[in-house]
Amino acid sequence: MENEELVNKYFEQQLSEEEKVVFESLLQNDSEFAKEVAYQKNVKKAITLNERETLKQTLQSFESNKKQPKKTYQFWSIAAVFLLFFGGLAWFQFMQDSPEKLYQEYYQSYPNVVAPTVRGDNDRNLKSDAFYEYDSGNYQKSLELFSKIYVDEEVDYALFYQAMSLMELNRYDEAITTFDQFKTSENNAFTPFVKWYKALSYLKINEKEKAIQLLKELSEKENPQQQMAKKLVAELE
C-alpha cells in the first residue's frame, strides 16, 4: 500500500525530496516495483496516443469535408455575375466607394510570428515586451518599442511590425514611409507581406493606381500572397 501511494504521488508530481529518494532506491532494488512503474508509464503513453489519434481523426475530418463550401462559393460567383449584369447603375455607384470596402474585406492583422513566446516573468526583454503589446492590441506602445528595437538593431521584423502598428493606428501615410525603408529583396520572407500591406495602405488613402501596381508585382511570381493579390487586382480593375 505504501508503495502504491508513492507511485500515485510520482504521477501526480507530488513527491517530496525524501520520497524521491525512497522512490529512486525502490526503482533500483525492487524489481516488482520497477515493473509496476514501467507498466503504468506505458498505460500513460497508451492513453495519450489513443487520445491523440482520436483528435487527429477529428481534425482530419475538418479537412476532408471542406469541399462543400466550394460549391456555395461557385454559386455565389455565378450570383455575382448576374448581379453585375442587372445591377447597372446601382452597381456602378457601389463601386465608387469600393476601395474602403475592399480594404475592410482584405485587411487582416498580421499575426505575431516572430517571437511566439509564452511570457514568464523572468525572461522579459524589449522584444518580448514589444510583441506582448502588439498581441494585446496596444499598438501605440508596440509602435514605440518596435521603433526602438529598429533604431538599436536594424532588424527587419522590427521595421515590419512598426509599420503594422502604424496601420492598426490608422496612420497609413507613415506606414507607407516605413514600408519604403525596406530593402525588398527576393529572399526576404517579409517581402511579399511588405508589398501586400503597403498596397492595402495605398488603397486606404485612395491611391488606387499605386496599390494596383504593387498587387500586380505580387501576382506575377509565386509567393504566399499571390492568390490574394490576384483576387484583389481583379476586383479593383
Place this chain on the structure above:
Amino acid sequence: MINVPNLIEQLKSGDEKTIRKIYEDNKNGFLLFANRYTLDKEELIDIYQDAVIALIENAKKGKIDELKSSLTTYLFGIGKFMIFQRLKKKNKTIPSDELEHFEFEYDDYSEDEINIQLISLRENLKKLGEQCLKVLTLFYYEEKKLDEIQMLLGYANKDVLKSQKSRCLKQLKDLTKK
C-alpha cells in the same frame, strides 16, 4: 474580442465546435507563416494538426490556465517548435537566429507507436469499461490529481477512488495477458 479563459475552458471540455473554430481560424495564418520553411503543404498541415492537438492536451492538463499571450501566439509557437523538430529529423538546417527559447512541455511519443506492448495496451484500453477509462484518462492523460478526480467524478472518498483505479489497472493487465 474572444474571451480567452472561456475559450480554454471550452477546449478542456473537448467541445468540437470550439476546436473547429480554433483550427480553422488559425490555419491560413499558420501556413502563411510556415511557408518559409522547406516543407510541403501536406506536411505543414500535418504539423499544424499536431500543434492543435498539443494545444488541447496542454489546455486539459491545466498548463495554459495562466497563459499571458494569445492562443494564436501560443499555437504558432508550438507549431514552430514542431517544424524545427521535423527539420532536425530530416537533418535540415534550422535558421540559427530563430532557435529561441520557447516554454512548452510536450512528450513526443511518436517512437513508441511501434512498441508491441504499447500496441496491445492501446487496443485493450478500448475494451475497458467506461468508468475505468474515465478514471485512467483523467489521471494519466489529463494529469489530474486524485483529489480533483474524486471531486469531478463524485467519489465518496479518496480510498474508494484509489481502489477503483487499481482495479482498473488490474483489469487492463488481465486483458493484456489474454
